[in-house]
Amino acid sequence: MQYMLIMNETHEVAAHRNHPELAPAYWGAWTAYIGAMSQAGIILRGDGLQGPHTASVVRVRDGKRQVQDGPYPDAKEQLGGYFIVEVPDLDTALDWAAQAPCALTGSVEVRPVLPPMAGPPA
Amino acid sequence: MSEAAARRAAEAAARGSYGRLVAILSARTRDIAAAEDALAEAFAAALRTWPVRGVPQNPDAWLLAAARNALSNMQRHRRVRDAATAEVQRRVEELAEAGEAIPDERLRLMFVCAHPAIDRGVRTPLMLQTVLGLDAARIGAAFLVAPAAMGQRLVRAKARIRDTGLRFAVPEGAELPERLADVLDAIYAAYGTGWDALADAGLGGLASEAIHLGRVLEALLPHPEAKGLLALMLYCEARRAARRDAEGRFVPLARQDARLWDRDMIIAAEGKLTEASRAGQFGRFQCEAAIQSVHIQRPVTGRTNYDALRLLYGLLAQHAPGTGVAVAQAAMLLEAGDTPAAEAALAALPEGEVAAYQPFWVARARLLRMQGDAAGAAAAAERAVALTQDPALRDFLAAEHAAPLDAPPPPSP
Numbered sequence: 001m002q003y004m005l006i007m008n009e010t011h012e013v014a015a016h017r018n019h020p021e022l023a024p025a026y027w028g029a030w031t032a033y034i035g036a037m038s039q040a041g042i043i044l045r046g047d048g049l050q051g052p053h054t055a056s057v058v059r060v061r062d063g064k065r066q067v068q069d070g071p072y073p074d075a076k077e078q079l080g081g082y083f084i085v086e087v088p089d090l091d092t093a094l095d096w097a098a099q100a101p102c103a104l105t106g107s108v109e110v111r112p113v114l115p116p117m118a119g120p121p122a
Numbered sequence: 123m124s125e126a127a128a129r130r131a132a133e134a135a136a137r138g139s140y141g142r143l144v145a146i147l148s149a150r151t152r153d154i155a156a157a158e159d160a161l162a163e164a165f166a167a168a169l170r171t172w173p174v175r176g177v178p179q180n181p182d183a184w185l186l187a188a189a190r191n192a193l194s195n196m197q198r199h200r201r202v203r204d205a206a207t208a209e210v211q212r213r214v215e216e217l218a219e220a221g222e223a224i225p226d227e228r229l230r231l232m233f234v235c236a237h238p239a240i241d242r243g244v245r246t247p248l249m250l251q252t253v254l255g256l257d258a259a260r261i262g263a264a265f266l267v268a269p270a271a272m273g274q275r276l277v278r279a280k281a282r283i284r285d286t287g288l289r290f291a292v293p294e295g296a297e298l299p300e301r302l303a304d305v306l307d308a309i310y311a312a313y314g315t316g317w318d319a320l321a322d323a324g325l326g327g328l329a330s331e332a333i334h335l336g337r338v339l340e341a342l343l344p345h346p347e348a349k350g351l352l353a354l355m356l357y358c359e360a361r362r363a364a365r366r367d368a369e370g371r372f373v374p375l376a377r378q379d380a381r382l383w384d385r386d387m388i389i390a391a392e393g394k395l396t397e398a399s400r401a402g403q404f405g406r407f408q409c410e411a412a413i414q415s416v417h418i419q420r421p422v423t424g425r426t427n428y429d430a431l432r433l434l435y436g437l438l439a440q441h442a443p444g445t446g447v448a449v450a451q452a453a454m455l456l457e458a459g460d461t462p463a464a465e466a467a468l469a470a471l472p473e474g475e476v477a478a479y480q481p482f483w484v485a486r487a488r489l490l491r492m493q494g495d496a497a498g499a500a501a502a503a504e505r506a507v508a509l510t511q512d513p514a515l516r517d518f519l520a521a522e523h524a525a526p527l528d529a530p531p532p533p534s535p
Binding site: 001003088089090091092094112 | 238239285286287288289
């Protein structure tokens, strides 16, 4: 089964990305984690995302496009990245999610990917 | 074959085999709701055809085959091709042809109901419905939740089980103790719904259902903790008749008429606890059962063995700490007359955790009473009463704290 692991980081820890002293440990942890998943052969796809300051939120209401600068300001965590993994069951996906660096201070949401839509009925 | 006899046979199959059949029907597809619907159709078919054709030799196999047909009809209707169900059908056909007993997948089903990904609050209702076939209204009544709300929770939980792909298996190795603890907690929570319910007032407690689940679990998985839970529930249930007097008033443990205790249940409990202890593995439920075993000795020896209780509560607090254990330990220390230790134990508990915890306020009121603080005791007692649902227990607590301060402290429930 395919699951998306959605990596949610606290703003504090996400700031380590560019911090001269804390950055090596931050990236080192993620590299190690991704390496382990890679070794296990479970990654189908995955990316880190640039920070919320680069995000735009688009809505179309009454035929008009609205663009907002960044996601909801009062969110306690920010979306740092995602992975799509192929594993036998949820338990396995949860085990991997628990090993993500952000699981220690933030959270990881685990959601099954919708199976491909069935074709038209025979 | 009379219609009444056919109906009885169908009902017997329903009572005895419901959980078994749901477990095997849902094992491959993880779709418990669909399995239950298919089984309902199978029972309806049984009630139509058994009076005419006679009760089949292997009723379970007949019901399984009928449910299989219902499942595949449902699938055709939805135009969903599902290889898993085809496998179920093949297996069921093999069994029916071989005349074999249906394998018991209920253990797996119970572990699924108590899976970590399932919200703690719905685990017990799930188990009661899928293994015992209880309806949402009955379960809701026991948990003081409206039937529609309980029904909704169950629907959502089963959809979650079907859609998230959680592992439908009995855990193994290092995983087992913690997962088993979750199953045991869920069964014990069912027992708890019946604790204050009067036996013949039909208030919806599920004590006997909980014990039945405990027996099923222990038969399928004779783990010492499963034996411990069963022993614990049997010790408690054995005292039911003695917990209220003829006028319906609450009778605390130390004042109960031991002749009203159910001897057979106590003997069964002792037996399970002895079996468990042979494994030499400490466990929370074995320890709680052992504590009950000490209490049961009181009419035999004429006194409560507080040394044994101190030891057992100490072990429990060390290996399975929690607010409930801490308060129970403090209550025991109060009964033993060790006021300083009881005070220390109660004071160590964070206020947030005990604000709405009735046993804490009962113990605190008793402590303050023993220390001569009339005002403090009255305030704590008021809080305890406000948190108590059982009217008989409310009356008891209110009366206890209305008595003058120099009266001897009554024993705890």
